[in-house]
Amino acid sequence: MKTIPPTHATAERNIVVLGDSIAAGYGLSPEFAWPELLRQRLAETYPRYLWRIHNLSVPGDATPDAYVRFDAVRGLHPHLLIIALGVNDCRRAYSPVTARRI
Template sequence: MVFGDSLSAGYGLPQEAGWVSLLKKRLQTQSQIHLINNSISGETAMGGRNRIEQALKTHRPDIVILELGGNDGLRGASIDSIRDNLEAIIEACQRNNATVLLAGMQLPPNYGIAYTQKFQDIYTQLTKRHRLKLVPFLLDGFGDKREFFQADGIHPNGHAQQKIMENVWKVLRTMLKSQPTIADGRP
């Protein structure tokens, strides 16, 4: 299950063009894995915290790709609240036997060096504390290139979606190899 914000919901793109749909196609060619996209444009870590239990109960995922926090950072939320909300989501996933793949984000430099570094550190701290797998930066390889973004300068365009999917796939495939019952599609 992908649990994220507009970057995973495919904001501004046809549904089939988003990175989650591309990942779903890749998984279908290699296994019997069923991928659910439970992402909402505009979602925050607090909003995710409020809806994670129901999502886990409804979908019972083996793996959760957690892609939240970016909207909180862009709104200048406190580092502690972002970390606490993400940690609550992670702990809920773990209580429900779901392995978490955390997708890290970075903020533009105009938020100040101290805040942007503390924000980025949230992801590495949570990864270490909870022994998670991490995509260090979801937009790695193009996050600073204007041609990969929609007119708003925030949301990746269609050309970026394959790159995002590959960034996630690099880490996810190692997780699937270490969990053969998931990779083989067995319950």
């Protein structure tokens, strides 16, 4: 029996990216930011799904900045959340107490 791939997406999959300038694609055209490249690859590999990437990344954000946007993340009901932070955290001098809390 031959399996025929579907000609259109049958189910939607939501992915949220919460990150910094790297995830936002700072300095790039939107189609070259890695979240969009991920969406394209997923669409090629798993064509039965309609892949939606909600990129909530903000250049310059560190972990505490992104934390305040978690309500927006919840509202999108993601199947997957990708957190891409850390570079800007390294630039900031947090006290040991704050660093543990983050």
